[in-house]
Amino acid sequence: MPVVPTQQIVEEAFRERYGVAAINVVNDLTMEAVLSAAEELRAPIIVQTSVKTVKSIGADVLIAMWRAMVDRTSVPAALHLDHCPEREVISLCLEKGWNSVLFDGSKLSVEENKRQTIEVVAEARRHGALVEGEIEAFKRVEEMADDEQAGEQGLETALDFIRSTQVDVYAPAIGNAHGMYTTTPKLDNQRVTDIVEATGIPVALHGGTGMTADQFSDLIARGCAKVNISTALKIAFIQSGYDYVTAHPTEYDPPKLFVAQRAAVLEMAKEHISRFGAQGRAW
């Protein structure tokens, strides 16, 4: 199946109330393992790259890898640029063929974020790409206060941002954070309902690693059609590599190490995809 626009993947999930796993990959091995997990489960998938990954591997190499791998994938798949505050990187990825971008203007004033997001939306439309927007920076787990919940901006500010920028997907802060939670996070699920009811657009759930099955299913039912997972992949990749090397301290055979890492990442991706109700949904 050719690449399917992120809009189509997310809209279908939003309509049918399941979640599409949007998993950050870090190299060829993890990209292949995530696509294979979706293929095995017959699920649509969003493969995400961070700005760091774009810079370390290079947009040309990444998109060539993506095209070669997605050509042999038969489920709907899209390539997304995660949290990007740098307009040049947004433009580069859109030109190269990424299907969607998250313009991260959360460090800007809301007014400036709005102004720039409007420009990004216009640019992305010329490439047929989707734009995700945010106004509240997601913290890392270790920066969150114990009783910290929803983001700092009021609902009306978020709604005004969505309406005036015309972003396709919105990423609200609901008490979620990037990294591994030390306890179950307290999430403001109602904020998702309020945004979905007022705007009719899907919500992206950030900080997915470590949320409970009940949190996922409730938030997906409320309209979180895109569910971001990054830390779980990093843990699977690094821990399996560490375990393998520890068990085979003198082997020095990289392909065998890669087999172990691929298996761990594939398993992690399958676990999340099926938890979000996306298996068997490929069209």
Ligand code: 13P
């Ligand atoms: P985690 O690293 O907590 O899974 O969050 C992923 C994410 O939201 C990427 O934007």
